[in-house]
Amino acid sequence: MEYYFITGTSKGIGKALTEAALQKDNTYVYGISRNCSLKHERYHHLHFDLSDTTALRNNLHKIFVPLKEPEKIVLVNNAGVLGEIGYIGSLPSDNFEFVFDINVIGPAILMNTFLSAYYDQKCPKIILNISSGAGKKPLDGWSAYCASKAALDMLSLTCQKEQDLLGTGVKVYSLAPGVVDTAMQAHIREAEIDSFSELQKFKDYKEKGELYKPEEVARKILTHFIQEAAQKPVISSIRDYY
Numbered sequence: 446m447e448y449y450f451i452t453g454t455s456k457g458i459g460k461a462l463t464e465a466a467l468q469k470d471n472t473y474v475y476g477i478s479r480n481c482s483l484k485h486e487r488y489h490h491l492h493f494d495l496s497d498t499t500a501l502r503n504n505l506h507k508i509f510v511p512l513k514e515p516e517k518i519v520l521v522n523n524a525g526v527l528g529e530i531g532y533i534g535s536l537p538s539d540n541f542e543f544v545f546d547i548n549v550i551g552p553a554i555l556m557n558t559f560l561s562a563y564y565d566q567k568c569p570k571i572i573l574n575i576s577s578g579a580g581k582k583p584l585d586g587w588s589a590y591c592a593s594k595a596a597l598d599m600l601s602l603t604c605q606k607e608q609d610l611l612g613t614g615v616k617v618y619s620l621a622p623g624v625v626d627t628a629m630q631a632h633i634r635e636a637e638i639d640s641f642s643e644l645q646k647f648k649d650y651k652e653k654g655e656l657y658k659p660e661e662v663a664r665k666i667l668t669h670f671i672q673e674a675a676q677k678p679v680i681s682s683i684r685d686y687y
């Protein structure tokens with residue numbers, strides 16, 4: 446069996462990725478999010494709120510269970526939030542903690558425990574962090590999100606360097622999925638123009654049908670970053686595979 450641990454499986458990219466992975470008979474998916482919207486004989490849902498990092502730390506043994514003769518083990522840190530859209534100076538201070546807990550601290554805890562729990566398993570292991578172009582350039586109104594995705598990129602680069610030095614063969618990616626038609630994009634379009642100067646551009650993406658479909662992004666992620674053994678840069682963008 447190939448075992449996948451995917452966060453944010455209740456909707457959007459994470460749900461599409463889970464459904465795509467389950468199309469192969471030899472996959473088993475552990476999904477992690479607050480809500481469950483999937484039912485499948487090879488899917489097990491774990492209800493977690495990733496903003497509650499104490500509960501996450503106390504329950505890691507329920508996620509990374511012993512696996513029987515795995516052929517491949519994959520961790521996908523996909524769950525993410527944009528947080529409140531607004532300029533620094535006008536935001537509630539707890540917004541920063543909330544966004545970082547879900548986008549950085551949760552993924553870091555999961556990466557740390559994944560690597561220690563399956564250290565002895567000699568099969569291919571992949572850590573795929575879903576990042577964003579927003580981690581590479583500033584977007585006004587998105588400060589916590591941009592900073593959190595930049596942190597996720599560096600977490601991934603450091604982790605890959607360590608795994609290379611250890612000679613484990615573990616592959617780590619921080620992948621920008623492009624602009625995808627999900628609830629996160631709907632949330633962006635609800636922003637006020639004085640909180641986000643590029644609002645119209647994002648409204649146009651939707652109106653002109655320029656958003657990627659979650660299903661096609663999921664297929665590309667699976668094909669190019671999970672099924673193919675070829676080496677790719679740690680910091681990658683799905684746009685390079687269209």
Ligand SMILES: NC(=O)c1ccc[n+]([C@@H]2O[C@H](COP(=O)([O-])OP(=O)(O)OC[C@H]3O[C@@H](n4cnc5c(N)ncnc54)[C@H](OP(=O)(O)O)[C@@H]3O)[C@@H](O)[C@H]2O)c1
Binds near residue numbers: 457
């Ligand atoms: N859509 C885009 O254009 C785009 C662009 C660049 C990067 N991304 C990245 O892609 C990833 C997926 O985004 P998406 O567009 O698919 O978003 P989405 O449709 O809003 O889905 C987000 C997922 O994250 C989960 N999640 C949110 N808060 C959570 C929490 N507190 N605890 C546990 N799970 C939580 C949600 O599950 P529950 O609500 O059930 O908990 C949901 O399954 C994110 O990391 C995002 O930053 C998206």
